[in-house]
Amino acid sequence: MKYCFPDRRGSSRTARAEFIAVVILFILTVSWQCFGSEPGLKKVALMPQWLPQAQFAGYMVALDKGFYRESGLDVTLMRGGPSEPSMEAVRSGRATFCTSWLSTGIQQRAAGNPILNVGQIIQRSALMLISKKATKIDSPKDFEGKKIAIWEGDFRIQPLAFFRMNRLTTNVVPMYGTINLFLKGGVDAISGMWYNEYHTLLNSGLDSDELSLFFFRDDPALDFPEDGIYCLEKTYQDDPQSCAKFVQASLKGWLYAFEHTDEALDIVMKYTDEANVGTNRAHQKWMLARMRDLIMPTGSEADLGKLAPKNYSRVGEVLRDLGFIGMVPPFDDFYRGPK
Numbered sequence: 001m002k003y004c005f006p007d008r009r010g011s012s013r014t015a016r017a018e019f020i021a022v023v024i025l026f027i028l029t030v031s032w033q034c035f036g037s038e039p040g041l042k043k044v045a046l047m048p049q050w051l052p053q054a055q056f057a058g059y060m061v062a063l064d065k066g067f068y069r070e071s072g073l074d075v076t077l078m079r080g081g082p083s084e085p086s087m088e089a090v091r092s093g094r095a096t097f098c099t100s101w102l103s104t105g106i107q108q109r110a111a112g113n114p115i116l117n118v119g120q121i122i123q124r125s126a127l128m129l130i131s132k133k134a135t136k137i138d139s140p141k142d143f144e145g146k147k148i149a150i151w152e153g154d155f156r157i158q159p160l161a162f163f164r165m166n167r168l169t170t171n172v173v174p175m176y177g178t179i180n181l182f183l184k185g186g187v188d189a190i191s192g193m194w195y196n197e198y199h200t201l202l203n204s205g206l207d208s209d210e211l212s213l214f215f216f217r218d219d220p221a222l223d224f225p226e227d228g229i230y231c232l233e234k235t236y237q238d239d240p241q242s243c244a245k246f247v248q249a250s251l252k253g254w255l256y257a258f259e260h261t262d263e264a265l266d267i268v269m270k271y272t273d274e275a276n277v278g279t280n281r282a283h284q285k286w287m288l289a290r291m292r293d294l295i296m297p298t299g300s301e302a303d304l305g306k307l308a309p310k311n312y313s314r315v316g317e318v319l320r321d322l323g324f325i326g327m328v329p330p331f332d333d334f335y336r337g338p339k
Contacts, residue, residue, distance in 0.1 A: 041074035042242050047095035049086040051079060052271035053279065054287035055195065055227070056099065057264050058121070062253025064267050071245040079275055090115065090232060097246060101154045102225045102307070103324075106316050109334050110325035114233040119247035119337040120307035121254070122226040122294045127158055129214040130182070130198060131189035137212055140166040146188040149175040158216045158224060159191055161318050165221070179204070195290035199283060224315050226294070228307065229337075236336050247337060251305045258292045261285070305338045 048056045059077060062068050068075040078095055080086050086098035087108055099121070108115050129148070131137040137146065143163070148170050150159045163170055175181070175190060179197055182190040183204060192198050194215070202208060216222040229247055236243050257264035268284050296304065309331050316328030 041069065041072055042239070043074045043076070044096035044242065044246060045076040045078055045094070046246075047078040047084065047086040047089040047098040048080040049099050049101075049227070051081045051277050052268070052275045053196075053277065054265070054268050054284040054291060057257045057268050057288055057291065058250055058254030059099075060253070060267050060271050061257045061264050062249050064270075065253065065256060067249040067252045067256075068246070071249045073242065073246060073249065075246075077271075087115065087230065090230060093232075096235060097229055097231050097243075099227045100230055102228055102312070102315050103157050103319060104154050105228060105230055106312075106319055106329065106334070107325055109329045110319075110327065115230050116233050116236050116336045117228045117307055117334055118231055118236065118243050119229040119250065119305045120225055120311075120335075121228055121250075121305065122291075123303065123311075124226075124294050124297050125158065125215070125217040125222065125224045126194040126226060126290065126294055127155060127216050127224075128192060128194060128198065129159060129162070129189050129216075130192050130201065131212045131214075132206075133210055133212050135188045135212075137189060140168070140214070143168050143170055143189065145169065145171070147171040147173060147186075148189045148191075149173050149181055149187040150191040151175050155191055157319065157322065157324065158222050161222055161322055162214075162216065162219070164322065165219075195287040195294070199286045203283065221314060221318065224318075225307065225311050240336070243336070247305055254291075254295060254304075255301070257288065258296075261288060264288060307335050307337055 046059055048059065050056075052060070063075055063077055078084075078089070080098075086095070087100050087104060089095035090098045091113060097118075102117070102120065105115060105117050129143075135146070137143060140162070143166070148159070150156055150172060152174055159172075162168075173187060179190060179192070179200060181187050183201075190197070192201070198213070201211065216224070229250065231243060265281055265284055265288065268288070269281055272279050272284070312331050312335065313328070316325070319325045320328055
């Protein structure tokens, strides 16, 4: 008797092929979920100039609420900080966009670096000089001969201009990391940000009526716009639409943050916790409120994200007069943001 068995080699090959196809599909699905990559989205990276905090709430909100993705962008939000200069990250190609002060942007462009401002976010200066009223510094002339701690980098320009304009001779010492030197009476005054160090002083036990504040925004010559969005000139030339979409989605994130502060603070605190930033919700709430004052000083959206030529010229002239740059780059060579 002859027994005939079915040939299962073909069905086995088919089964193996189906199994391999399922495995490949699973791997691709997991990869897209893990790395946030989707077909059709342009991958870009943003490097803020500092660690996660409400100073950058608009970008965090735009990422978490999907505003970037809706604009066709797959955005990676990098962590900035003292060891990660944001402008250097853009110049080296590690980041597509960064945030930085207008004064830094002008200095970079004047030095021949091909960077562009594609959106001016903060429209006013948040920098100030702070003293205790007990030191009797009640007017600019009272800074004469005083010991003053100021931050390095961008933070030096306005205080130095302030001293020069008021013909003051002061003992300037570098300020590193904390406000402890001021709290312990080691200096007569410090530089600080309205949205950060000033509030930290209040949380340290000082009352507002114990402090004298000298806002640089109160001097038309020293009211420097601060955080803007920057990219390389080549990045803009290669894809101006993606640059514009990134800025518009970021502005949408800022508006959403201002209109939904509790939700925005939840998002900010998620990022600060992930980065192990020593902060609390009350401080971030103060910071977010101050960011609204700085980004929309008139309460209007009309100038949101725009750099005014007169503001650019003012900052450039101060930098030139103090010797930080040799000449002010033409505005049209520097700015590609909203009109």
